[in-house]
Amino acid sequence: xxxWTIKNQKTVFESNIFxxxxxxxxxxxKSIEHNFHILDMPDWINVVALTEDDKFIMVRQHxxxxxxxxxxxxxxxxxKGERPKTAALRELMEETGYKPKNITLMKKLYTNPAIMNNYxxxxxxxxCAKIEKQRLDLAEDIExxxxxxxEIQAMLQNGKINHxxxxxxxxxxxxGTPIN
Amino acid sequence: xxxWTIKNQKTVFESNIFxxxxxxxxxxxKSIEHNFHILDMPDWINVVALTEDDKFIMVRQHxxxxxxxxxxxxxxxxxKGERPKTAALRELMEETGYKPKNITLMKKLYTNPAIMNNYxxxxxxxxCAKIEKQRLDLAEDIExxxxxxxEIQAMLQNGKINHxxxxxxxxxxxxGTPIN
Numbered sequence: 001x002x003x004w005t006i007k008n009q010k011t012v013f014e015s016n017i018f019x020x021x022x023x024x025x026x027x028x029x030k031s032i033e034h035n036f037h038i039l040d041m042p043d044w045i046n047v048v049a050l051t052e053d054d055k056f057i058m059v060r061q062h063x064x065x066x067x068x069x070x071x072x073x074x075x076x077x078x079x080k081g082e083r084p085k086t087a088a089l090r091e092l093m094e095e096t097g098y099k100p101k102n103i104t105l106m107k108k109l110y111t112n113p114a115i116m117n118n119y120x121x122x123x124x125x126x127x128c129a130k131i132e133k134q135r136l137d138l139a140e141d142i143e144x145x146x147x148x149x150x151e152i153q154a155m156l157q158n159g160k161i162n163h164x165x166x167x168x169x170x171x172x173x174x175x176g177t178p179i180n
Numbered sequence: 181x182x183x184w185t186i187k188n189q190k191t192v193f194e195s196n197i198f199x200x201x202x203x204x205x206x207x208x209x210k211s212i213e214h215n216f217h218i219l220d221m222p223d224w225i226n227v228v229a230l231t232e233d234d235k236f237i238m239v240r241q242h243x244x245x246x247x248x249x250x251x252x253x254x255x256x257x258x259x260k261g262e263r264p265k266t267a268a269l270r271e272l273m274e275e276t277g278y279k280p281k282n283i284t285l286m287k288k289l290y291t292n293p294a295i296m297n298n299y300x301x302x303x304x305x306x307x308c309a310k311i312e313k314q315r316l317d318l319a320e321d322i323e324x325x326x327x328x329x330x331e332i333q334a335m336l337q338n339g340k341i342n343h344x345x346x347x348x349x350x351x352x353x354x355x356g357t358p359i360n
């Protein structure tokens with residue numbers, strides 16, 4: 001197996017969330033050239049958060065990708081220089097007002113190596129207590145909803161939770177360690 | 181909960197795989213304006229494929245997003261007008277040369293509603309037999325590797341499989357229906 005050689009690269013588009021980078025590549029064996037486009041993204045965090053009485057803390061919001069309301073585990077972008085765990089605690093607090101007793105990393109994964117270069121850190125936050133109000137950006141509208149375990153399992157089954165990253169987070173929680 | 185009103189939208193960047201669309205939005209209650217960028221993508225398929233003797237058919241390839249070799253379940257883009265199941269069978273055949281006895285949809289999910297508008301269809305293909313050689317695009321280099329269940333479980337644990345979408349596919353398989 002041979003890697004492409006990146007001969008040249010440049011940013012060809014920039015939004016406030018991601019950049020598109022164009023990679024001019026050469027295959028060292030086949031001697032063919034190919035142009036790839038990848039997305040430069042900040043790393044993400046995603047938090048499966050449970051209250052002191054084991055309710056799942058979920059957030060519902062309008063998402064512009066699909067133009068629908070989506071039910072999700074709290075999540076967000078890691079800020080420049082911020083530690084992943086700090087980002088997880090910050091996003092959980094901002095979006096829901098809850099603070100956990102314990103927080104542990106379940107898994108650090110690549111989001112999508114084919115076109116993205118970032119990691120997503122999946123955390124488990126337990127013993128969460130509501131200690132303050134939400135602190136949302138002006139452009140955020142987030143509704144907090146609590147569910148028990150059978151309700152979450154039913155929504156995984158019936159498609160009410162239909163966001164692949166949220167399914168990943170909840171599967172990591174339900175499968176625990178080891179996966180068997 | 182209120183949805184943003186999309187006042188205006190236009191494609192601001194286009195690659196051979198995705199487009200970036202800029203959405204000028206107005207919040208009907210707060211009366212604030214906000215600009216979102218989303219990615220128009222074709223739908224994707226992903227296939228957990230098992231041979232007749234229950235080996236997992238995995239593919240290893242250089243991915244430019246991370247510039248690393250990644251171990252994945254076979255996957256690809258659905259072509260215009262193609263049925264998802266047809267795409268799953270086609271990609272499995274092209275990337276590996278294997279054809280299944282049975283193929284079933286495990287789950288249809290949004291990839292990432294925050295910034296993408298596409299679906300990913302997760303299939304389970306069983307009783308796969310190698311009936312021909314790979315048929316790769318000129319720009320593809322894909323190595324086929326077979327693993328038994330304990331090897332896959334070990335690689336989920338130890339991070340050798342570290343691609344979130346592949347984790348989702350394998351979790352859906354291992355958790356089965358119902359999720360409990």
